[in-house]
Amino acid sequence: MTTVAPGAPGAPVTLRRQVELTIDGQAVTVPEGSTILEACRSIGTEVPTLCYLETLTPVNVCRVCVVEVEGSRTLVPACSRPVSGGMEVRTDSERVRTSRRMVLELLASSVDLSTAGGDVDRWIETYGARPERHGPPALSTERDRARAGEHEPVAVGTAATVSQAVKRDNDQYVRDYSKCILCYKCVEACGEEAQDTFAIAVAGRGFDARISTEMDVPLPDSACVYCGNCIAVCPTGALMFVTEHDLRARGEWDEGRQQVTRTVCPYCGVGCNLELHVQDDRIVKVTSPLDHDVTRGNLCVKGRFGFEFAEALDGGSR
Amino acid sequence: MDLRVTEAPASPAEREAVDSVLGPPESGWSGGARTPLDGHVAIGGLSRARDRRRLLLPALHALQDRVGWISSASLGYLCARLDVAPAEVYGVASAYALFRYEPGPPVVVHVCDDVACRAACGGDPTGPIAARFGPAGSALGRVDGRAAVTWQPSPCLGHCEHGSAALVQQAGERGGRATLAPFTADDLGHLVSLLTPERSGAPGAPDGSDGPDPMGGLLDLGSLPVPLALVPQVVAEDVGSAGGPGAPGWTEGPGPRLLRRVGRVDPTSLDAYRAAGGYGPLRRAIELGPTGVIAELKDAKLLGRGGAAFPTGAKWEAVARNPVRPHYFVANADESEPGTFKDRVFLDHDPYALVEALTIAGITTGAEQGFVYVRGEYPLGASRLEHAVGEARAKGFLGSDVMGSGLAFDLEIRRGAGAYIAGEETALFNSIEGRRPEPRNKPPFPVDRGLFDRPTGVNNVETLLAVLEVLRIGGLAYAAVGTSGSTGTRLFCLSGRVTRPGLYEVPMGATLGALLSMAGGVAGGRPLQAVLLGGAAGTFVGPEDLDLPLSFEGAREAGATLGSGVVVVLDDTVDVAGVLERVARFFRDESCGQCVPCRVGTQRQEEVLGRLVAGRPLESVDAELALLTDLDVVMRDASICGLGQTATSLVTSALRRGLVPGVVGNGVTRDKAAAARASGDGEREDGT
Structure with missing residues (x-):
């Protein structure tokens, strides 16, 4: 059997039926089966997303991408809802703006978003979210011991948060769940969507829901194989290379000084593309392009973390 | 998937519990003893493993009932048997309130402190229990040198007509559950006394190789009294005499239909x-x-x-x-x-x-x-x-x-x-x-x-x-019964401050007033403060709404919902603030945590309500009300499911009716509420 990339010469021509809809009054035509998000992006309409990633099945849990669809009782998640003919979508109505503002506010008041990236800061500004109106943050600690169906209320006047101690139990990466928005991406990447390892899952429920290994055992006691695919999909920096974490802790992390070099992994013959993030002549992080045919952003432990030899060679040559 | 499970062996009792659901292991691959054949034969495969995952919840129940908690070793054994990753099983188990992950007393008494019992008891039903036995989690009684019993508060146990209830959860060879209703501090005292005699030296139930099982026989759950069903013998025709012909939505009743056999026919034959x-x-x-x-x-x-x-x-x-x-x-x-x-x-x-x-x-x-x-x-x-x-x-x-x-x-x-x-x-x-x-x-x-x-x-x-x-x-x-838009009869669960609480069946469209009359009205003839209609996800209606026809369209027009048929009667002595706080806590505890509006929104709702009840608004009462409105909007509009979409319903309805402390109903100035507080007028200002 030969495989031909779609669009390549000789590829079978597949005709996807086109669907017409309107977005904010503008007529749009997209292939059948597209999501509202894809339709919005096709005309350059920005829809904020947090739990969405091109390479994963949408779980539509963050709800920041909600849009108004004529005839729907509630708002609908743009990331997962397929378009249908004649659909009338509004992405910037008062209703939409209120819900997006509140989602951002609820997250920002309960989660440390300091490493979530510039888009999040911009959206918080754009939608006018005011996380401080929920009160000063209450520090929680024993989140991993929370039991379903019970909780201690926080002190009156404070706002509960997901803050807890950083988990550092291995040499490769750090888990800082104070920054976790529970987007489920790491669980998907670790499990059926990429790695098939299932070292982590969502545990507990409600505000106490959390990402956890079984019984919260340290990673080395879990099924983790250190592929780091969870780090690659984490939108908030809750999962981070030890190198990045330590540089940030010392105030030395500076993306402006970093160079990203694309190369091919030297280990096996699969041909995974690597992006080496280099700061001050040291590899500080390794990623793989989401749109790469082979990896779709995923790597194994060797490609992701096996870069020390490069520095050893480098050091030797000097 | 390469299954990686703990190497600690499960105890015989744990294996027995899991095997009682899954049958004995077939090979060394699935937790059995290794045999030379295991190196050559694989049984089952992925599709069969998928097929067996549906046995996960029953197996967790078996472990909980037999051993009292789910240990790391038993989790490992269960995972090996089902070919499911331990992290996933932990994720599933930890989403349920009746499973535990650390050893504790073999008997756990879950005492209802939810809205209906709260209304019936005139306060928190666990108050007297905590006063006598210590706070939730206290170790009580002694069996074989260990604490035998503990208690903890529980959401509604579905025995609301009794006004109080407890679920007794016991681990061991006679493990299982039983409900006691009504349930008072004296009943807990009785349970503790049954389990107090030091039974050291008494043989525990042998469970194989580990000697006596400290969690062997304890209570004989089967001997505990079975709660009665309170189904007052009021037939649906009585709606006529109570509400009177001509009352809105009045229909000639057909007699009990769904309830025909309840209490009259042997349920075991x-x-x-x-x-x-x-x-x-x-x-x-x-x-x-x-x-x-x-x-x-x-x-x-x-x-x-x-x-x-x-x-x-x-x-x-x-x-x-x-x-x-x-x-x-x-x-x-x-x-x-x-x-x-x-x-x-x-x-x-x-x-x-x-x-x-x-x-x-x-x-x-x-x-x-x-x-x-x-x-x-x-x-x-x-x-x-x-x-x-x-x-x-x-x-x-x-x-x-x-x-x-x-x-x-x-x-x-x-x-x-x-x-x-x-x-x-x-x-x-x-x-x-x-x-x-x-x-x-x-x-x-x-x-x-x-x-x-x-x-x-x-x-x-x-x-x-x-x-x-x-x-x-x-x-x-059937369509001739009830109203044109809501046919047939409907069941209503009456509880709280009502003379004859119980399960009632009336034709759709009977009025709320007629239903309350059937039940003898407010207990003790006290004034009605409000009725909680539809449940925690429902709404409050007031004394002025007794003409409300109990039909889908009738409720909808009034901005209410029949929900699951809940009618909790609150007289003038019931502390509505306490009820609201309990409802907020309920949703905070019961949200699955999947989507942001519900996961964080239910937490924030509890916090705002706590501030209002304590009279300590963050910026101003107005700001807190705006916050509640925003929470209501995002949770209704952007939550994934009905839980999040209705979790603000009762608080919003209480706000509208002026039932929230420090806040007068819609359209009435909040300054007045602030002034009332300032003048020491008490923290509550009821709109009734």
């Missing part, structure tokens, strides 16, 4: 059930065939009683017509809405009716396999249902040839484990499948992709019971 008219409707359904049954349901204009009021005939037809096979049908008996106890009454006292109704649903929609998902807090109902299923199967009412029709249908019972959200239909599917009880995104709807991704019909218990009535009297006759 199939013969008694048949003698009382049982299995006539199934015979009729077999005669009519699927098309005929669906036509009757359409004639009856029967709407689902689960909350969405979806036409039952249309739902059954959609499942029946779906070409994808197999089909499933699920009875949702996971009622957990605070103030609701109707399913319990039928499970306890008319279980064959549910078996029969589900059989009709199965043969009509082409499902050969049905499930009944019973609340984990209903041990008596689950055991009576199990008995009923066994007897029906033995006598040919279930199985490969239902009543000689040549049609096959059988059903399995699944017990919940303390999760309100599992009552949401798609979360319920996940729960049966052995996944976290999280609602799924809709569409696709269950009629297309439900349980095991197959076309699935799902109805709540009351809807299924109404189907029996439709087939008994015919669709058109």
Whole structure:
């Protein structure tokens, strides 16, 4: 059997039926089966997303991408809802703006978003979210011991948060769940969507829901194989290379000084593309392009973390 | 997947518990003893492992009942047996309130402190218990040198008509659950005294190689008194005399229909059930065939009683017509809405009716396999249902040839484990499948992709019971009862400060006032402050709403909801603030945590309410009200499922009615509230 990339010469021509809809009054035509998000992006309409990633099945849990669809009782998640003919979508109505503002506010008041990236800061500004109106943050600690169906209320006047101690139990990466928005991406990447390892899952429920290994055992006691695919999909920096974490802790992390070099992994013959993030002549992080045919952003432990030899060679040559 | 599980061996008791559900292990690959053959033969494979995951929840129950907690070693054994990753199993188990992860006293008493009992007791029912026995989690009694009992507060246990209740959860060879209602501090004292004699030296139950089992026999749960069903012998015709002809929505009542057998017919005898008219409707359904049954349901204009009021005939037809096979049908008996106890009454006292109704649903929609998902807090109902299923199967009412029709249908019972959200239909599917009880995104709807991704019909218990009535009297006759928009009768769970609490059945459209009159009105003749209608996800209505017709359209027009038929009566002495705080805590505890609006919103709602009740608003009362409004909007509009979408309903309704402390109702100035507070007028200012 030969495989031909779609669009390549000789590829079978597949005709996807086109669907017409309107977005904010503008007529749009997209292939059948597209999501509202894809339709919005096709005309350059920005829809904020947090739990969405091109390479994963949408779980539509963050709800920041909600849009108004004529005839729907509630708002609908743009990331997962397929378009249908004649659909009338509004992405910037008062209703939409209120819900997006509140989602951002609820997250920002309960989660440390300091490493979530510039888009999040911009959206918080754009939608006018005011996380401080929920009160000063209450520090929680024993989140991993929370039991379903019970909780201690926080002190009156404070706002509960997901803050807890950083988990550092291995040499490769750090888990800082104070920054976790529970987007489920790491669980998907670790499990059926990429790695098939299932070292982590969502545990507990409600505000106490959390990402956890079984019984919260340290990673080395879990099924983790250190592929780091969870780090690659984490939108908030809750999962981070030890190198990045330590540089940030010392105030030395500076993306402006970093160079990203694309190369091919030297280990096996699969041909995974690597992006080496280099700061001050040291590899500080390794990623793989989401749109790469082979990896779709995923790597194994060797490609992701096996870069020390490069520095050893480098050091030797000097 | 390379399964990696702990190397610590599970104890014999733990293995026995898991094996009681899964059978003995087949090979070294699945937790059994290694044999030379294991290196050469693989049994099962992925598809069989997928198929067995549905046994996860029953196996967790078995561990909890036998050992009292789920240890790392038992988790490892269970995972090896099911070929499911430990992190996933922990994720599932930790979503339920009735499972524990650390050892503790073998007897845990869950004491209801929810809205109905709170209203009935005139305060927190756990107050006297904490005063006498210490705070929740206190170690009480001694058995074999260890603490025997502890207590903890619990959300509604579905015994609201008794005004107080407790669920006793016991681990050991005689492990299991039983409910006590009513339940007072004295009852807890009695339990503790039963378990106090130091039994050192008394042989524990041997469990194999580890010597005496410290959690051997404790209480004889079967000997505990069974709570009575309070179904006042008031028949539906009485609505006429109470509400009076001409009252809005008044209909000549037909007498009790769904409640016909409850309290009158032996719930443990199939013969008694048949003698009382049982299995006539199934015979009729077999005669009519699927098309005929669906036509009757359409004639009856029967709407689902689960909350969405979806036409039952249309739902059954959609499942029946779906070409994808197999089909499933699920009875949702996971009622957990605070103030609701109707399913319990039928499970306890008319279980064959549910078996029969589900059989009709199965043969009509082409499902050969049905499930009944019973609340984990209903041990008596689950055991009576199990008995009923066994007897029906033995006598040919279930199985490969239902009543000689040549049609096959059988059903399995699944017990919940303390999760309100599992009552949401798609979360319920996940729960049966052995996944976290999280609602799924809709569409696709269950009629297309439900349980095991197959076309699935799902109805709540009351809807299924109404189907029996439709087939008994015919669709058109059924449609003649009630109002044109809401046909038939409806069950209402009356509790709180009412003279005769209990389960009532009235024609749709009877007024709230008529219903309250049937129950003897407010207890002690005190003034009515408000009625909590529909449950924690419902609304408050006031004394001025007694003319409210109890029908889908009547409630909708009044901006209320019938919900699950909850009617909690609050007289002027009930502390509404306490009720609201309990409801806020309830949603905070019961949200599955999947989507942001509900996960964080329920937490924030509890906080705002706490500030208002304490009279300590953050910026101003106005700012707090704006915050509550914003929470209401985002949770209603952007949550995934009905839990988040309705979690603000009661607080919003209380705000509107001026029932929230420090806040006067809509349209009245908040300055006044502030002034009242400043003048030391008390923290509460009721709009009544």
